[in-house]
Amino acid sequence: MKLLNPFLTKSGWVYGLSSTYSRDTYLAYPMYYPNLEGEKDVGGRKYSKFSRIAQLNFEIKQPYNLFTLLDPWTVVIPKSEIIHFFDTQKTLLNILNNINLVDPRKVLISTIIEKCKINKIDLGIGGSYAVGCPTKESDIDLVIYGTKYVYPVITCIEDFIQNKKITMMTDNIVMQYAKRYKELYKTTPMDDLKRTFSFDVSKIYIEGRKLSLIFAYNPDEYSKINPVENMLYDKNLCKSGEGVVISSTSSWMYPRRYIIKSNNKLFSIWSYHWLHKNLCNAGDKVFFKTQQPTKNGKTLFLSMLTDRISKK
Template structure:
């Protein structure tokens, strides 16, 4: 049986390295996934008496693998880029968010709930609240992040995942309602929360603090539930994927800063998120004659970033996309720390 892995899953290798899977489409011989935890005697996270460290920045992940485990770096012929990926023969275990939700759901129905940590109980409570408000099936909700590999701490966030585009839209509407009807327990980030976020990523995003606050506070897939930060990732379900690895090719044309108008934000809540744009123009970087059709990113911070009708400015990598008999340009965000995406008429 073919091993299937998708965004939100985690993979453990024979060496004990733990990676988080990126995307739903992978090469035949590898799974594209990025290092998240590695064994280290000085680590603050413990699982099965082994200490682990969490690695955050993309640069740090690449440097660690380059110096110690270069076999998990490869040249991807589809994108022409160096990516992180696990050869399938080195996969020891794969962890699925929907599988953890199934276990937690079972515990919640009996006395084993007492064995759940307070934070895991809170995660389950939020999942139940969303399911009750939205009406989607529980098997389309998963628990991901550090909980999935038993490496959470008391400071961990709540990380949920929703499967299916239709379910994602239903959940966003449910969260919009909950932010009003249950605002005492679930609400957008406070200015203090956002101040911390701004220190971590906003200052390099070319956004002023007041711009950053406005954008972050109108997002529904992230916020605070009972004083714990939550983030909900939404991905397409397996039956929505209409192509396989090798059907689409990408060519890096260079870096550009563009301006344009959002004409479709339907997939802005998904990972990868996508925004269709029109009247795009390059204001800095490489010179191109064709219009850029869309903005795409796998980074969660660019989800729900802009809405239909808004004028935007973004900096990222311009790619030529070849799919079947068609070619077009897109702007890909997230490869570089300097990439940003802001609203001009907010």
């Protein structure tokens, strides 16, 4: 079973798969919980979206044991507690093939798939679409499995941004994200959070509709990643340096994104290290290798300088 895949448990809660913990258990993160007054309908039952802030404020308690070594929200779930997994690949393909659904994100997703030569078995969808309770305003979370796709997909997205076919988050939305994460990670400076989201090309808009790109490991890939390395790099990574981590995404189930300061320049870097075994925190000194710019001089996402790409 693939990372991030949502599943329904006997408790009624819907979780997303983080990893295998033991032969009989999974690590998982909460997505939705049963609530008679909930605004979501999953399989004829009312649900509410899980709030990390609500758990921190003791307003809600999960039905399974927490695994706080990973983060404050992850739980250990016995495989025997799982009723069924949601088929996110089938859901995504149904959306793309639905001729009656008018949504500019469909065309954008299809273009990304074609340009980046993504195998459809390496795709999925997250969020409310994954469990069958989207609204007209729901974001689409496109899940792409396999780190080999990170480079071509982000390169494609940068082309679209520079050609003004799509846009990044507005300053107002950036501030909303920064405030939300400031509540969760109180020690992270607000300016660093704003900077992180300002240059986040994994959250994009087309005709006002949001598409989020989520890169996840393939099952055969994350089992082989060496936990000793800070940054796992391949033959295409050819630029190196030393720097200090300014901030990073809170993602631990898929390639983690860092903002690194080196020689008074900011680099945005995806790191392919495995889960929670060797995460870098703000202030850590790191050695990194990144992609070189393309022949036409554009800097790419894996070595993106803040003075080379910005919101218009």
